[in-house]
Amino acid sequence: MLVFPNAKLNLGLYITGQRPDGFRNLESVFVPLPWTDALEVLPAPAGADTALTLTGLPIPGDPATNLCVRAYELLQADFDLPPVQLHLHKVVPIGAGLGGGSADAAFALWALNEQFTLNLPAETLESYARRLGSDCAFFIENKPVFAYEKGDVFEPVSLDLTGMACLVVYPGLHISTAEAYGRVQPRTPRHDLRTALAQPLSTWRDTVSNDFEDALTPVYPVLGDIKAQLYAAGAAYASLSGSGSAVYGLFPGLELPPLLELPAEYQVWRGRL
Numbered sequence: 001m002l003v004f005p006n007a008k009l010n011l012g013l014y015i016t017g018q019r020p021d022g023f024r025n026l027e028s029v030f031v032p033l034p035w036t037d038a039l040e041v042l043p044a045p046a047g048a049d050t051a052l053t054l055t056g057l058p059i060p061g062d063p064a065t066n067l068c069v070r071a072y073e074l075l076q077a078d079f080d081l082p083p084v085q086l087h088l089h090k091v092v093p094i095g096a097g098l099g100g101g102s103a104d105a106a107f108a109l110w111a112l113n114e115q116f117t118l119n120l121p122a123e124t125l126e127s128y129a130r131r132l133g134s135d136c137a138f139f140i141e142n143k144p145v146f147a148y149e150k151g152d153v154f155e156p157v158s159l160d161l162t163g164m165a166c167l168v169v170y171p172g173l174h175i176s177t178a179e180a181y182g183r184v185q186p187r188t189p190r191h192d193l194r195t196a197l198a199q200p201l202s203t204w205r206d207t208v209s210n211d212f213e214d215a216l217t218p219v220y221p222v223l224g225d226i227k228a229q230l231y232a233a234g235a236a237y238a239s240l241s242g243s244g245s246a247v248y249g250l251f252p253g254l255e256l257p258p259l260l261e262l263p264a265e266y267q268v269w270r271g272r273l
């Protein structure tokens, strides 16, 4: 079985409080971004153990701890699955605030559920996903949601950005999620996110923000430079996604976003949501 784990964007992100478990409570709207990896899940050949092979962007860390393998191990422990052969072709930048690793894990759970006819409902797959990462459960239903608590509890939103021209720029700066959280002091949001996102896109620039962006831009000025370039190119709204370092712009009314003059080593996704 071949699946294409997609990335996500955060529309607004507020860190609202410290939790007793050491994590933070947040509020954000997550939307799917069709920048994808490719993940193949097959039964292992007779006599072979479970194995993961990797191509594409290098992933830091031991492949044995890759989130795809950890997703398999969770289901294997409960359902005694036979060994599998996993292949991941990595395309979505890592440590970019695009949730790529979480998407791989969630799609692995989904694919294993199909491959071995486990018939687990979405809410059960979400429970497994929560054990692998805070934003992992989002990718099970994979539709726009208002996320709160650890970013793993969801309410539906009516927002639909389907077809909106979008440009995502990753400057090659790997920002660890834990480091980014450590730089933000939790506070009450200045605007109610769902109310703000229900207003015209042209108003978001003044009302929808990302607490990570405010904390990280003074440390990594390139984030502010990219955002300024996106606005100069006609974006109606631009922001850091998640804990960065990817910055995106939304360009309503365009078939495709404009091309920007960027250093060759930057990774760029240009298309429609």
Ligand SMILES: C[C@@](CO)(OP(=O)(O)O)[C@H](O)COP(=O)(O)OP(=O)(O)OC[C@H]1O[C@@H](n2ccc(N)nc2=O)[C@H](O)[C@@H]1O
Binding pocket: 010, 022, 023, 024, 025, 026, 028, 096, 097, 098, 099, 100, 102, 132, 133, 134, 135, 136, 149, 150, 151, 177, 178, 181, 241, 242, 243, 244
């Ligand atoms: C910041 C967000 C926003 O959507 O996305 P990314 O920027 O990573 O894509 C998410 O909260 C990232 O979720 P995820 O990447 O799954 O994080 P996890 O693996 O669960 O946690 C990594 C580390 O981030 C911190 N963490 C994470 C989530 C949370 N609600 N509070 C936290 O304090 C903790 O220090 C934790 O050890």
Ligand SMILES: Nc1ncnc2c1ncn2[C@@H]1O[C@H](COP(=O)(O)OP(=O)(O)O)[C@@H](O)[C@H]1O
Binding pocket: 059, 060, 061, 065, 066, 067, 068, 088, 093, 094, 095, 096, 097, 098, 099, 100, 101, 102, 103, 104, 105, 177, 242, 243, 244
């Ligand atoms: N399949 C995977 N793809 C990407 N990163 C992975 C994967 N499995 C484990 N990781 C680890 O997760 C971390 C980054 O996860 P990722 O979801 O790409 O970041 P972010 O949430 O910031 O977008 C890296 O430190 C990486 O080692």
